[in-house]
Amino acid sequence: MFRNILVPTDGSAISRRAVGRAVRLAKAQKARVTGLWVGPVWQPNLYAYDESVPAGFISPRQFAASIRKIAARQLGAVRKAAAAAGVRCKTVSVQGTFPHLEIIKAARRNRCDLIVMASHGRRGISRLLLGSQTAMVLAYARIPVMVCR
Amino acid sequence: MFRNILVPTDGSPLSRRAIKQAVRFAKEQKARVTGLYVAPPYNSRLIEDGAMFNFVSPRQYQATVSAIARKHLKAIETAAAAAGVRCQTLHALSDFPYDEIVRTARRRKCDLVYMASHGRRGISRLLLGSQTSKVLALSTIPVIVCR
Numbered sequence: 440m441f442r443n444i445l446v447p448t449d450g451s452a453i454s455r456r457a458v459g460r461a462v463r464l465a466k467a468q469k470a471r472v473t474g475l476w477v478g479p480v481w482q483p484n485l486y487a488y489d490e491s492v493p494a495g496f497i498s499p500r501q502f503a504a505s506i507r508k509i510a511a512r513q514l515g516a517v518r519k520a521a522a523a524a525g526v527r528c529k530t531v532s533v534q535g536t537f538p539h540l541e542i543i544k545a546a547r548r549n550r551c552d553l554i555v556m557a558s559h560g561r562r563g564i565s566r567l568l569l570g571s572q573t574a575m576v577l578a579y580a581r582i583p584v585m586v587c588r
Numbered sequence: 589m590f591r592n593i594l595v596p597t598d599g600s601p602l603s604r605r606a607i608k609q610a611v612r613f614a615k616e617q618k619a620r621v622t623g624l625y626v627a628p629p630y631n632s633r634l635i636e637d638g639a640m641f642n643f644v645s646p647r648q649y650q651a652t653v654s655a656i657a658r659k660h661l662k663a664i665e666t667a668a669a670a671a672g673v674r675c676q677t678l679h680a681l682s683d684f685p686y687d688e689i690v691r692t693a694r695r696r697k698c699d700l701v702y703m704a705s706h707g708r709r710g711i712s713r714l715l716l717g718s719q720t721s722k723v724l725a726l727s728t729i730p731v732i733v734c735r
């Protein structure tokens with residue numbers, strides 16, 4: 440029923456659990472997995488230009504390099520989990536200011552038919568809140584979304 | 589991977605679609621389906637002050653609710669039977685459907701909840717149904733929200 444499962448990850452412990460679940464589900468469904476990591480876009484540090492070399496300044500190129508490194512690490516975990524289960528897997532890393540929009544776009548572009556994501560499980564009172572991106576994806580998605588706790 | 593899928597229904601068109609998807613999913617997963625319908629309990633406030641105009645006795649109420657529940661749960665049973673999926677249905681009375689859904693999931697040892705988002709249109713499409721968002725908040729098992 441599900442052929443291509445999108446699993447966005449932010450590298451947190453709970454989203455790693457969601458990745459595990461997505462891979463197991465994909466194996467059971469003979470589906471493939473599309474891993475997604477959304478990074479921030481580079482922004483000039485507008486408040487630190489009073490000195491010639493502002494503290495914490497990062498050039499677009501440096502930024503891109505560190506994004507690539509983080510993406511490779513987070514998505515490598517997805518690929519490894521999929522490979523271990525023998526599930527076909529593709530990974531995508533994008534940059535965007537609004538991760539939920541990137542998730543929706545990636546789902547459409549890769550023709551995914553299910554999004555598996557973590558609830559951003561918090562404890563206690565805030566356990567009642569969904570993670571902001573999860574809530575937004577739930578609001579915008581046109582395909583089923585599986586929320587894992 | 590999933591053995592017992594809880595499918596709460598309120599009889600709305602969207603939840604009928606969730607039923608269809610859930611049954612298909614259950615068939616592939618070789619899981620069984622537990623259908624649930626939650627109705628509000630009998631409430632004496634239904635009796636207008638003194639006037640017996642709209643009076644509904646608890647027994648009448650019970651009968652009406654069971655009839656409605658049967659109708660909605662029948663949809664799950666027929667879908668499951670058509671797909672050859674094992675199915676069990678129950679209805680409950682509760683003021684808080686989300687609570688009943690989460691409790692039933694625990695009691696019946698369900699490992700997945702498959703429910704509709706209560707897809708609204710336009711701006712309110714941004715809102716999840718109140719029960720869905722509360723189930724998402726309280727559930728300890730995964731929830732698939734279908735649109």
